[in-house]
Structures are given as structure tokens and as C-alpha cells.
Amino acid sequence: MTELASSASAPRGRPRSERSHRAILDAANEILEEHGFVDLTMDEVAQRGGVSKATIYRWWPTKGTLVFEAFTANFLARQPTPNTGSLRGDLLGALRNWIKTVKGTVTGRTLVALIAEVQRDPDLAEIWREHFVTSVRTQHRVMIDRAVERGALSPDVDSDVVLDLVYGSAYHRLLQSHLPLTERFAQNVVDTVVAGLQMDRAGPNGNVKMT
Amino acid sequence: MTELASSASAPRGRPRSERSHRAILDAANEILEEHGFVDLTMDEVAQRGGVSKATIYRWWPTKGTLVFEAFTANFLARQPTPNTGSLRGDLLGALRNWIKTVKGTVTGRTLVALIAEVQRDPDLAEIWREHFVTSVRTQHRVMIDRAVERGALSPDVDSDVVLDLVYGSAYHRLLQSHLPLTERFAQNVVDTVVAGLQMDRAGPNGNVKMT
DNA sequence: TATTTATGGTACGATACGTATCGTATTCTT
DNA sequence: AAGAATACGATACGTATCGTACCATAAATA
Known part of the structure; x- marks a missing residue:
């Protein structure tokens, strides 16, 4: 990226x-664990990392971008895409992974804080969409593509809507905290979505014109 | 609340x-329209409202609570619960209302900003859940209860999951901005969910133990 | 009239982001 | 070996904005 003709x-x-x-990213992760995003200060990152604040700002324009990088690799590594042979099994496995990663964890709190920060900083929002949302969704979409290849799902199914239903409902509970992310919730969500998709192979997703 | 024996x-x-x-709330709404939540300052609210900042802080402990009050009544008034006689019609009408209210509007931007602020302020989070999330969901749940009463839906259906699927996916697109909130999206979401619920009256929601 | 509570005006403390400056260190180029 | 280019640590500073403190005054009741 920085220099092609290396x-x-x-x-x-x-x-x-x-x-x-590395010292900067490690310090950021440490402070995130101890204090969380809001109480992480750039001065403390500099002090604990044994670097100057100018060095931090040379490479990361804002606090949000720094925490984003400290967080992303860690998160993505914990989100393998299951391959169970069935759409239900794949989606349920993936959702369980996600819940395990975020529920009651530092990772979950940081994820929430970053989503909040993204709403306040348009520059970070662009990075977030391009380097996080897009790559996660690309990975997850594989589950639906495989189901189509197996003939278990109509090719007309809108995979974006499927992902929005499954993960949207989960993110909803994470962000609104109105109800817990339980195993029962995961199963209900996946069962309902899978049933809705398989109801008619031609499909509910072809009903677009029926108002 | 303030005085029962009035x-x-x-x-x-x-x-x-x-x-x-009123001057404070009006000023807050004005500034929200012009600058949005992040760039709304308490000093400007005071100045434009012709009041002292001390007066604002006497009644609202934080910027978040003030904006919350300025926002809520406005939002709730725009979210009537449709009664079309079918679950699909109700959910689709409600989702369309929501999209119309938030898509490309000041209300939508303020909603997003408040959800972000809620993630940073635990006190505001409690107010948000109790005075916004709860009341909105209570209203929306009526659509599902009516479907059950009509016999169109099993009483075993978990209405919370239904609401999370429909609104969770919508909030997901609002907050992540990865894809637009289109009419087609609304129809796909509602069709898939309704199909998933009606597939088997005993229901996908009874499959909880089947792993 | 005395007491209680609210108000406007304003100064101030606290915090923390992000910038600017400076002398120094490390590497490549000539 | 000298010079140019870039990065580094230290540190002070500007800026913004939240929220608090204090005051004299206004509006109500007892």
C-alpha cells in the first residue's frame, strides 16, 4: 500500500x-480493556506506549481510526465462517460465534463504542464501511452462496436482506440493550429467517410487486 | 411526577x-436542524433561547437528556401503528412509516446521534430504554397481538424476535449505511419474516430444542 | 415581610482532542 | 563523507465544550 516498488x-x-x-496499538488495546473507548485518552496511549503524541497523530488522524485498527484484526480473527452443510447450521453457528465474541466482553464494548463513534465522524464512517462492514459481510455472504449452490435456496434470494435480518436483529439487541442475546434468541432468529426463505422456492422475495 | 398533590x-x-x-426545547430543535447533535452546544442553546445556561442544567443534567426530550415527542407522533387487517400490511405500513421518518431527515440524523450518545452515557441509556425503546416497542407489539387474535399467527410466536427482525434490520441499515432503505428492502424484510412465521403454525419458534 | 425557589448573566474549572515546534535520530542518495 | 529526507520523543499550546459556581434579582407562598 505505502510503497509498491518495495x-x-x-x-x-x-x-x-x-x-x-506495535507499542501504540498494544497500549490502545490495554487501555480499552481497562477503561473503554470514551475514557481512552491519546495522552495516556502516548505515555504508556513510550512514544510521543506527535508520532501517534502522524499515522492515525483521529482517536477513532487508532482504536479501529487496534480493534479490527482482533475481531475479524474471531469470526470464522462455519461450514456445516446446511444454511441453518451455518447461520446459527455464525450467530453463536458473534454472540460469544461480543456478549459481556471488551470486544463487544469496543464494537459498540466504535459504532457510536462512526455516527459522529464521517471520515471514520467511510473507513468503517470499507474496511469493516464490507469485509465482514463478504465473508458472511459465503454461507448464503453455498446454500444456493446446494440448491437449498433460490438464486433470487437477496443475500443482503438475509444478512440484515440475522445480524441486524443481533446488533439491535446489542445496541439497544432491551433484551439479552440468548441462545434461544439466536435459534428463533435463524429458524424464522430460514423458514421464510425456504417457504416457496420461487419465493417470498419474488413477491416484491405484490402490495 | 414533580408534584402529585398539585x-x-x-x-x-x-x-x-x-x-x-419551551424556548430551550425550541432552540435545541432549531440547532439540531441546522448543525446536528455533535455541533449543538449548550452555550448556543442558552443564547438562542434567551436563557441562562444554569437554567438549562437545572432541568436537564446533560446535553443528551435535553436533546432526547426535544426529539422524542416529535418522533413518536410520526409513528402511528397501522391497522390494515393483515400482519403483512401492518408491518409493511409501519416499516414504511419509519423509513419515511428517518431517511434523509433531521429526525433520522438526530435518532442516529442519540443512539450513539446512548452508548457513551449509561444514565442516558437508561432513560432511552425506559422512555423510548419500551414505548415504541409496546406500540409496535400491538400488530403482532392482533394477528394472534385473528388466528393468523400462533400464540407461541415470540413477538420480541419479530420486532427485532423487522426493526433490527432497518436500524442496521440506518446505522451502518452499507445499503439504502428502499421500498424493495422493506418488502423483502416483511415478506420473509411473515413467511417464516406462518410456515408452520406450531412453528419455527417451537423448534427451540432442535439443535 | 420573610422565605422559598427559579432566572439571567457570567466567570471559571476540568478535560481532552489535535497542532506546532524543536532538536535529534536514522536511513538513503550523491 | 556530506547532505537530504523522513521519523522520532518531548513538550507546550490553542481550541473547544461540557458542566459548575456564584451572584443579584424576580416571582411566588406563608
Whole structure:
């Protein structure tokens, strides 16, 4: 990304300190665990990482972008896409993974805080959509594509709507906190969606014109 | 709330200025329209409302609570619960109302900002759940109860999950902005959910133990 | 009239983001 | 070896904005 012709010519000046890079991200993750996003201050990241604040701002324009990078790799690694042979099994497995990752965890609290921050910072919102939402959804969409390939699902099904139904309802409970993310909830959601999709192969999703 | 025995004894000192009360809420709504939640400052509310900042903080402990009150009545008034005689018609009508209210509007931007603020302020979160989420959901649940009464839906259906599916997916698109809130989206969501619920009267929601 | 409560005006404390400056360090180029 | 380019740590500062403190005054009751 930074330099495509890496072997041809090395960059001119002093190279970026990989040690500082890691120290900053590690410090950010530490503070996130201890205090959470709102009470994480850039001064503390600098102090604990043994770096200057100028160095942080040289590479991350805002607090949000820093926390985003500290968070993302960690989160994505915990979201493998299951492959159980059935749509129901895949969706339920994926939703269970997600719940386990976010429910009552630092990761979950940081996820919530980042979604909140995204609503306040348009620049971060763009990064969020392109580097988080898009990649997660691309991964998740595989489950639906496989079901179509197996012939278990009509190709006319709108995979975006399927993902919105499953994950939208889950994010809803995470953000509104009106009800807990239980195993029963996961099963009800997946069962209802899968039933709704398989009802008619031509499909409820073809009913678009029926008002 | 403030004084139950209103007729028996009037409160002792100078009464609250209803003029200032309204001026503060009006100013807040004005600024929300012009600048949005993040750039709304309490000083500007005070200045534009012709009141002192101390007066604002006497009645609203935080910026979030003030904006919440300025927003809520306005929003709730725009969310009537349709009664079309069918579950599909009701849910689709309600979802269309919601989309119309939030898509590309000041109300929508303020809703988003308040949900973000709720994630940062636990006190506001409690008010939000009790005075917004709960009342909206109570209203919406009527649509499902009516379907059960008509015999169109099993009483075993978990109405909370139904609401989470329909509104969760919609809030998901509002907050993540990955895809637009189109008419087609609304129809797909409602059709899939309704189909999933009616598939088997005993129901997908009875499948809880089947893993 | 005394007491109680609310108001407007304003100054101030606290916090924290993000910028600016400076001398120094590390690397490549010539 | 000298110079150019870039990164680094330290630190002070500007800026914004929330929320509090204090005052004299206004409006109501007892």
C-alpha cells in the first residue's frame, strides 16, 4: 500500500519504527480493556506506549481510526465462517460465534463504542464501511452462496436482506440493550429467517410487486 | 411526577418558567436542524433561547437528556401503528412509516446521534430504554397481538424476535449505511419474516430444542 | 415581610482532542 | 563523507465544550 516498488527502491528517510507502531496499538488495546473507548485518552496511549503524541497523530488522524485498527484484526480473527452443510447450521453457528465474541466482553464494548463513534465522524464512517462492514459481510455472504449452490435456496434470494435480518436483529439487541442475546434468541432468529426463505422456492422475495 | 398533590398545595417559591422551558426545547430543535447533535452546544442553546445556561442544567443534567426530550415527542407522533387487517400490511405500513421518518431527515440524523450518545452515557441509556425503546416497542407489539387474535399467527410466536427482525434490520441499515432503505428492502424484510412465521403454525419458534 | 425557589448573566474549572515546534535520530542518495 | 529526507520523543499550546459556581434579582407562598 505505502510503497509498491518495495524491492526496487527503499524509501528515502528514516523508516517507520515498527516497535513504536506495535507499542501504540498494544497500549490502545490495554487501555480499552481497562477503561473503554470514551475514557481512552491519546495522552495516556502516548505515555504508556513510550512514544510521543506527535508520532501517534502522524499515522492515525483521529482517536477513532487508532482504536479501529487496534480493534479490527482482533475481531475479524474471531469470526470464522462455519461450514456445516446446511444454511441453518451455518447461520446459527455464525450467530453463536458473534454472540460469544461480543456478549459481556471488551470486544463487544469496543464494537459498540466504535459504532457510536462512526455516527459522529464521517471520515471514520467511510473507513468503517470499507474496511469493516464490507469485509465482514463478504465473508458472511459465503454461507448464503453455498446454500444456493446446494440448491437449498433460490438464486433470487437477496443475500443482503438475509444478512440484515440475522445480524441486524443481533446488533439491535446489542445496541439497544432491551433484551439479552440468548441462545434461544439466536435459534428463533435463524429458524424464522430460514423458514421464510425456504417457504416457496420461487419465493417470498419474488413477491416484491405484490402490495 | 414533580408534584402529585398539585391541587392541594401549590409549590412554595417561584414557579418554573414555561416560557423558558419551551424556548430551550425550541432552540435545541432549531440547532439540531441546522448543525446536528455533535455541533449543538449548550452555550448556543442558552443564547438562542434567551436563557441562562444554569437554567438549562437545572432541568436537564446533560446535553443528551435535553436533546432526547426535544426529539422524542416529535418522533413518536410520526409513528402511528397501522391497522390494515393483515400482519403483512401492518408491518409493511409501519416499516414504511419509519423509513419515511428517518431517511434523509433531521429526525433520522438526530435518532442516529442519540443512539450513539446512548452508548457513551449509561444514565442516558437508561432513560432511552425506559422512555423510548419500551414505548415504541409496546406500540409496535400491538400488530403482532392482533394477528394472534385473528388466528393468523400462533400464540407461541415470540413477538420480541419479530420486532427485532423487522426493526433490527432497518436500524442496521440506518446505522451502518452499507445499503439504502428502499421500498424493495422493506418488502423483502416483511415478506420473509411473515413467511417464516406462518410456515408452520406450531412453528419455527417451537423448534427451540432442535439443535 | 420573610422565605422559598427559579432566572439571567457570567466567570471559571476540568478535560481532552489535535497542532506546532524543536532538536535529534536514522536511513538513503550523491 | 556530506547532505537530504523522513521519523522520532518531548513538550507546550490553542481550541473547544461540557458542566459548575456564584451572584443579584424576580416571582411566588406563608
